[in-house]
Amino acid sequence: MTMMEWWDGFWATYNTVIFSVGVNAMLALSIYVTLSCGLLSLANAAFMGIGAYVASLITMQAGLPFPVALAAGGILPALVALVIGIPTLRLSGVYLAMATLGFGEVVRVVVLNMEITGGPMGLNGVPPITEWWHIVLLLGVTIYFLARVRRSKIGRAFEAIKEDEVAARLMGVNVAGYKLLAFVIGAAIAGVAGALNAHYTFTIGPNNYGFENAVDILTMAVFGGTSNLIGPMIGSTILSLLPEVLRHFKDFRLAANGLILILVVLYLPKGIWDPRRIRAFMQRRNAAQTASKKVN
Amino acid sequence: MLEQQLFNALSLGSVYALFALGFTLVFGVLGVVNLSHGAVFMVGAYAALQAVLKLNLPLAGALAVAFAASGLLGLLIDVLVLRPLRARNAPHLIPMIATIGLAIALNSLAQGIFGAENLRFPAEVLPQQTLNIAGLHVTMLELGIIALSFGLMAVLLLVLRGTQLGRALRAIAESPKAAALLGINVGGLFMLTSFVAAGLGGVAGVLIGLYANALFPLMGQPILHKGIAVIILGGMGDIRGAMIGGLFLGFAEVLTVAYISSDFRDAVAFGLLFLILLVKPSGMFGKVLERKA
Amino acid sequence: MLLQFNQISKNFGGLQVLQGVQFHVPEGGIFGLIGPNGAGKTTVFNLITGLLRASSGNIVFDGQDIGNVAPHKITERGIARTFQNIRVFKEMTLLENVVVGMHDHLDYGFGGLLLNLGSFRKIEKEARERALELLSWVRLDHKAGMLADSLSYGEQRKLEFARALATKPKLLLLDEPVAGMNPAEKTELMAEIINIKQRGFSIFMIEHDMRFVMGLCDRVAVLNFGKIIAEGTPDQIKNNQEVIEAYLGKEEA
8 A cells, every 4th residue: 555545545435534633623712712801701602603604505505605604604603602791791700601501401492493594403414625724724723823913912801800890890801791702712713613624524413502502612611721822622522532442332432431520620620831830840840850969 | 291391390390499409509519510419419320220130129128229320429429539628728610520520421431331221121110000199190100200209308407407417518508617616527528418318319210210210321411410400590509599599490391391492491590590590699598699619 | 289089978878978079189198088987988989999999089190080981091191999899909919919910011912921022021020129129128028039918917907008109099998998907017017107108108098997098198088978077187187076076976975
């Protein structure tokens, strides 16, 4: 077998997995944005779904080019987020999580019952037009955008809100406005990820965007770590590849997901990629090395 | 026609209320949104089924087994997961995320062990008779569900309002630190609450399993979501709110199925949720006060 | 008069927390509001910063009624606040904490921050320089890159001052600034506060450490059970019979 043949074979089997790594990275980043502002939103799977359906309908029924579908896949969830965000973001952490969970369910039930979305069967035959460079480009844009936001007054405002809303407010930060911004940005990113994902999986249905999926996204971010942008990407990469590794565990694979969440929350509260813990570890190791050098 | 639905709505509503009660109890006393309550509900149902099939117990015995099994699970969850997180003073969202993990793990385990198909209680175990009350057709099953649910709720209310234990629990709900200073065994009562709340959830699981004549691994999830809607509707941490909210939802669902369409049955809960969040986020009986440390 | 509290009453349900409260905070100098615990002092601050609305009466700051101003707009008006139970952003560095205070004054748009334009970089650089300067005022500039978490209690309090000053306030509200401090820390903080006053900021302070207040304030008002029972210079207050009873009475009980 030649190199080319091997590559073709490899690609044919694993291209979906590789695409998922990119898409999941975007999804993990979408929930990272909201978490960086102190919001736990379980609605990102629903936003992903909205983006997926809108983009698919555009390519399948309106016959418009892919960039248009992708743009709509980002804009529409953002608008929805704006509308539901205004009342629900008034709620504090736990209530907000509940409300976003509820919202996700509403979307699922609505989609389940609409003709245009194909009801419980979903949409079949979504054109497979996603290419690797689409994902790389959009992921890159997302990372750049979030990195710049993080380094600006917006990023600082998010962090201040996450730490102490009252203090942030009294320092002049428009807390409600910034929460809404984080929510909307997260929705847009999730929507575009959904649009990309729909166009390499042929079929989409209401069950792809439910509670379990929202939790998957959350797990990736929490597992990877939410101190900076790197954590969610590491978490999403590992957890995208893990199912392939755990393939023959089937049903118990999901149990592994749940177990990972629990273990991470209990023992690695800041996730795998925790700069502080890593730095502290490095310092201890260096100190130990210099100490042992002295002894020798 | 409408009256015929009365007992149907009452039985569904009372089970929703029972489930929401356990959920809101844990929130009120432990301050945690326990999203594994749905899984615990499911475990109760399956435990009861196993008790009937493997141990040949009658329904009453199976219910007791369900209470014990779920209760034990709830207790373990508190001791193994929630307590370490409390010790670390973790922010509110963290225990919630952990319970999500638990729910997933439990649901998957159930699926792995019992398979994904619907299971049923054997017909012999179910009460078969029907009665005629005031001209309405009522099954013994519905009556049993209503009686048990209301009975348990009444006992709970009695304990909470009329006993020393209840006072201690309400003190903890106000402020665990203050309660501890008063000499209340906060840790022990956390465990007790987790046990009882989960036990009630398990019983609710059996009742829904009987009512719908179906058990499946993910049966706890839709109920959990509705439970969330109920407690937000009624006011998180408020016992009356959970009960009234649950009954309200039961009626709303049955009426929706009867007069609009059964497609939208599951959406009713969330419609109500949204409405209340827009109008009065603290719920019907919720207080705007924040829980002190 | 910089700040005027005109016949302010505040009740929560049936509980009357403030009744007919009237006092004036002059510009420049340090004004103190003292009173036993539970007298209603923090409520006064919460009313000023918009966290609460008065039941009746009005609050006038710099000639404008601020009764309806939202909390996040209060810094725009020129009022900044510190908290009784220090609320610094623990996981951010000292420098970042202070820069948050400048939030309102950082005038760049989305485009600038996305494209890393010169205007964005310039404003950020100036912000950091100014933050460092403010930290030097409270002698914390050498720790600028450390996390706020790693500071001692007294240092965190000073950080709070620096952050509040970053909002370019006319009036600085200090809520029990020396609560929980030992005498050495209190003396140091007294010096910081005088330092801030000398730089031209007006200060309104709540305290119930009498000696601290008397040594520091130019004018004092005394709040007891939601009512002002005296207002004047520290000497006048010290010799006021009602004030003595209010405090001594509490101590004896």
